[in-house]
Amino acid sequence: MADINIVQAHHLAPEQARAAAQQVADKLAEQFELECAWDGDVLRFERSGVSGSLSLLPDQAKLHIALGFLFSAFSSQIEAKVADKMRRVFSAA
Template structure:
């Protein structure tokens, strides 16, 4: 198993941050066939072998993701792409 933890600063209004979070998780959902749901300011996503959440706070977005044995082998690539996507969408 592999854990990915990413913190991205932002200066977006709450509605914009929520839209950015949805864009990030939509891309993950497309790649990993994830189901996702909002619970307050947390966007949870999961499937067999992948689970996590993107949490919104004022001026910060945080992804916590766990990859199972199969996907764990690709953790470095997944983390790099996720960091890049978050940096782009939360830039405003």
Template sequence: MADINIVQEHHLAPEQARAAAQQVADKLAEQFELTCRWDGDVLRFERSGVNGALTLLPNQAQLQIALGFPISMMADMVKAKVAEKMQKVFVY
């Protein structure tokens, strides 16, 4: 199992940060067929072999993803793509 942890700083208002988080989740859902749901300020997502959460804090978004085998073999690629998406949507 591989873990991905990404912290992205931002200066967005709470509603803007939530919209940015949803964009990241939508991209992940599209690529990996994930189901997503909000639990307060935490966007949780999962499917067989993948689960994680994107937590919104003031001025920071924290993403944790646990990848099971065989998706863990693509961990570096997944991390790079997700980090790039987070940088774009959490513009500060």
């Protein structure tokens, strides 16, 4: 298994941060067929072989992804793409 942890600083209002987080989740859901659900300020997602959460704090977003054996071989590519998406959506405002 491989874990991906990304912390992205932001200066967004709570509703803007939530919209940005949803964009990241929508992209992940599309690529990996994930089920996503909000639990307060934490967006949880999962499917067989992939699980994780995106936590919103006042000045940062923390993403944790746990990859199962089959996906772990692609962890560096997944991390690069997700980090780029987070950088773009959380700095958009």
